[in-house]
Amino acid sequence: MRATRLYENKKPVISMEFFPPRTEKTIQAFGTVIDQLAVHQPDYMSVTFGAGGSTRDGSYQTVKQILEEKNIPTVAYIAAFGLGPEDICKVLDSYKNLGVETIFVIRGDEPKEEGFTPHPDHFPNASGLLAFIKKNYDFTLGCAGYPEGHLEAQSPEKDLKFLKLKIDNGAEYIVSQYFYDNDFFFRYVEKCRKLGIHVPIVPGVMPVYTLGMTRSLSQVCGSSITDALNAKLQAVDPKDSEAVLNLGIDFAVDQCRGLLKAGVCGLHFYTMNRSKSTGEIISQLKKESLLPA
Ligand SMILES: Cc1cc2nc3c(=O)[nH]c(=O)nc-3n(C[C@H](O)[C@H](O)[C@H](O)COP(=O)(O)OP(=O)(O)OC[C@H]3O[C@@H](n4cnc5c(N)ncnc54)[C@H](O)[C@@H]3O)c2cc1C
Numbered sequence: 001m002r003a004t005r006l007y008e009n010k011k012p013v014i015s016m017e018f019f020p021p022r023t024e025k026t027i028q029a030f031g032t033v034i035d036q037l038a039v040h041q042p043d044y045m046s047v048t049f050g051a052g053g054s055t056r057d058g059s060y061q062t063v064k065q066i067l068e069e070k071n072i073p074t075v076a077y078i079a080a081f082g083l084g085p086e087d088i089c090k091v092l093d094s095y096k097n098l099g100v101e102t103i104f105v106i107r108g109d110e111p112k113e114e115g116f117t118p119h120p121d122h123f124p125n126a127s128g129l130l131a132f133i134k135k136n137y138d139f140t141l142g143c144a145g146y147p148e149g150h151l152e153a154q155s156p157e158k159d160l161k162f163l164k165l166k167i168d169n170g171a172e173y174i175v176s177q178y179f180y181d182n183d184f185f186f187r188y189v190e191k192c193r194k195l196g197i198h199v200p201i202v203p204g205v206m207p208v209y210t211l212g213m214t215r216s217l218s219q220v221c222g223s224s225i226t227d228a229l230n231a232k233l234q235a236v237d238p239k240d241s242e243a244v245l246n247l248g249i250d251f252a253v254d255q256c257r258g259l260l261k262a263g264v265c266g267l268h269f270y271t272m273n274r275s276k277s278t279g280e281i282i283s284q285l286k287k288e289s290l291l292p293a
Contacts, residue, residue: 051108079108
């Protein structure tokens with residue numbers, strides 16, 4: 001499956017992101033999560049990759065499971081921080097042999113474990129990595145974009161300039177970091193278009209799953225908790241996990257409504273390997289005829 005063909009031919013494209021499960025228990029449960037979400041007929045699923053190769057085997061096994069056992073089109077990620085060209089080629093060859101046709105290319109962040117030494121020829125930015133993959137492989141390539149700016153960006157302008165370089169170097173679609181105010185996304189798309197970036201830009205949707213996760217991820221990902229969301233988070237009983245989950249579902253449905261009404265090319269759900277929220281959001285959007293039944 002080439003993601004760009006989907007974005008060219010269907011609107012909106014529904015995609016769901018997973019990370020490789022690590023523990024025996026989560027590995028056992030993962031197949032059920034996929035089955036529960038497959039019912040909602042996503043156009044593709046995608047699997048993250050730990051920078052420095054930390055999830056190399058797990059990512060491969062997860063892609064294989066979704067693609068071969070579940071027969072669902074799958075995008076594989078590579079986050080190459082610290083990896084040398086040979087390691088990158090090994091990972092990409094393994095995906096190519098599985099029949100993967102689309103690779104989502106990210107730099108990743110420096111692994112925190114002690115003693116990690118980046119390969120001397122590693123790629124310090126995603127743009128160089130994209131150019132390398134484009135030159136050596138026939139994959140369709142995607143890259144990440146940050147509506148609120150990347151945390152390390154020298155300036156919003158430079159961040160967009162480097163995004164443009166990723167497109168010039170071979171990325172054919174962009175999936176955005178999540179955001180809790182659609183205006184961040186709309187303004188971002190406008191700026192991209194003005195800069196001559198005309199590829200599909202897919203909004204990332206991250207429902208609130210737990211208060212702790214929302215607050216800590218917001219720091220790591222640079223996705224601000226808006227006043228509107230914060231007011232809702234403060235009003236809910238933090239011990240009532242179901243109420244928190246439902247708040248997250250309602251907030252995300254509202255966000256998706258706005259995005260779909262504005263004509264976005266797709267919705268990319270950060271599932272965090274959980275099925276309930278994404279499933280209920282999609283069901284509600286179908287009920288409202290904002291997504292085809
Ligand atoms: C949809 C999505 C999926 C993700 N999946 C994963 C995953 O599977 N695994 C994982 O580890 N992480 C993942 N991440 C997180 C990502 O790895 C981090 O956000 C990382 O910090 C940046 O990766 P990037 O590809 O955007 O980097 P880049 O595009 O390289 O940008 C990183 C920073 O460097 C700056 N920059 C870029 N080029 C240059 C240059 N030439 N000179 C100077 N500065 C430059 C940019 O402005 C930015 O601040 C994902 C993020 C998103 C949005």
